[in-house]
Amino acid sequence: MSHNPLLTLRDKITALDKQLLQLIAQRRELSTQVVNTKIKANIPVRDIERERLLVKTLIEEGNQFSLDELFVKRLYQIIIEDSVLLQQRILQQQLNQNAVKSAKIAFLGPKGSYSHSAMRRYAANHFDHIEESSCSSFKDIFESVDKGLVDYGVVPIENSSSGSINEVYDLLQKTNLHIIGEISLFIDHCILANNQASLAKIETVYSHPQPFQQCTNFIDKYPNWKIIYCDSTSSAMQTVVDLNQDNVAAIGNKDGGELYGLQVLEHNFANQKENITRFIILSREAIEVSQQISAKTTILMKTGQQAGALVDALLVLRNHNIVITKLESRPIHGNPWEEMFYVDLQGNIESVVMQQALKELSSITLFTKVLGCYPSDNVTQ
Numbered sequence: 001m002s003h004n005p006l007l008t009l010r011d012k013i014t015a016l017d018k019q020l021l022q023l024i025a026q027r028r029e030l031s032t033q034v035v036n037t038k039i040k041a042n043i044p045v046r047d048i049e050r051e052r053l054l055v056k057t058l059i060e061e062g063n064q065f066s067l068d069e070l071f072v073k074r075l076y077q078i079i080i081e082d083s084v085l086l087q088q089r090i091l092q093q094q095l096n097q098n099a100v101k102s103a104k105i106a107f108l109g110p111k112g113s114y115s116h117s118a119m120r121r122y123a124a125n126h127f128d129h130i131e132e133s134s135c136s137s138f139k140d141i142f143e144s145v146d147k148g149l150v151d152y153g154v155v156p157i158e159n160s161s162s163g164s165i166n167e168v169y170d171l172l173q174k175t176n177l178h179i180i181g182e183i184s185l186f187i188d189h190c191i192l193a194n195n196q197a198s199l200a201k202i203e204t205v206y207s208h209p210q211p212f213q214q215c216t217n218f219i220d221k222y223p224n225w226k227i228i229y230c231d232s233t234s235s236a237m238q239t240v241v242d243l244n245q246d247n248v249a250a251i252g253n254k255d256g257g258e259l260y261g262l263q264v265l266e267h268n269f270a271n272q273k274e275n276i277t278r279f280i281i282l283s284r285e286a287i288e289v290s291q292q293i294s295a296k297t298t299i300l301m302k303t304g305q306q307a308g309a310l311v312d313a314l315l316v317l318r319n320h321n322i323v324i325t326k327l328e329s330r331p332i333h334g335n336p337w338e339e340m341f342y343v344d345l346q347g348n349i350e351s352v353v354m355q356q357a358l359k360e361l362s363s364i365t366l367f368t369k370v371l372g373c374y375p376s377d378n379v380t381q
């Protein structure tokens with residue numbers, strides 16, 4: 001029998017990788033025990049100082065084995081983030097005992113869209129089993145949840161390159177639904193085409209309007225391209241597959257491209273290097289968020305039109321030391337030049353400061369409504 005040194009080494013690597021997985025699973029088990037002690041002691045899940053010291057020690061330890069500092073840091077950021085999310089999930093499940101274990105979730109489809117990826121990532125952390133429901137517009141998603149056709153809906157709300165998704169903000173203005181979660185996704189746009197295509201041959205590009213807005217610098221380099229808007233990036237991919245020509249392409253994600261059998265001609269060309277989209281999760285029922293984890297509260301408010309009305313509202317938040325993570329305004333339909341403000345706040349709706357601030361806001365604004373309180377997705381150090 002011939003001795004193949006490569007195969008022998010690969011066998012050893014595979015064996016070590018299996019051990020690594022076992023160790024990570026053991027670490028997660030300990031993290032579960034830790035959260036149970038935290039629940040009993042009523043202390044916050046997050047201990048930034050402990051995380052900092054742990055990573056510092058591990059970097060020093062790694063140095064002895066010639067492991068790169070950045071590598072060790074990145075590795076442990078992922079491991080600790082997973083540990084924090086696990087603890088948050090356990091806490092939330094205890095608090096919301098009636099939360100469903102299996103759920104039907106609507107997203108902007110067909111499968112292979114960014115919304116589909118976001119939905120799957122959120123679901124993996126929250127449910128044992130899901131049924132996917134593909135919708136062709138954001139409005140359909142809101143309606144499906146509202147009518148009880150699905151349990152939850154996932155919609156994008158903002159992107160680091162193109163800003164707010166206005167259509168979703170406008171739907172939030174009139175909805176009875178609640179925001180119960182958020183999830184951020186790194187978006188690496190790809191030019192996807194059939195196997196005979198090349199960048200030089202492309203004449204027509206299909207996608208949802210959002211990717212075009214996020215990649216204007218790149219698109220401007222191809223002034224001859226004909227741009228065609230589709231309902232979603234995945235329907236754009238489907239169109240390219242159906243046309244089966246070498247001169248057409250879609251903008252979408254790599255995983256979606258694989259699903260549709262398309263090759264990547266170019267990627268990573270959004271205006272912002274860190275192209276991130278934040279999605280929100282909608283439900284008919286609000287959830288309770290543990291005060292032991294970091295939470296966000298999103299409110300809608302309409303101020304009067306007198307001078308300083310918005311400043312007065314913001315001062316209420318400042319006086320209560322409440323951090324605003326986002327402030328957006330949208331026209332109120334039917335009332336020209338009147339604006340609705342959407343404010344994302346760091347904090348739990350149940351906290352004394354938040355309750356006090358909301359009470360004061362209600363008394364000085366024309367309208368204030370809580371759209372939801374949900375665990376903050378931002379758990380990286």
Ligand SMILES: O=C(O)C(=O)C[C@]1(C(=O)O)C=C[C@@H](O)C=C1
Nearest residue numbers: 034045046047048050051080083
């Ligand atoms: O040591 C803790 O308190 C933990 O909960 C464990 C752990 C970790 O995974 O290392 C997770 C979250 C905390 O912010 C700190 C550390």
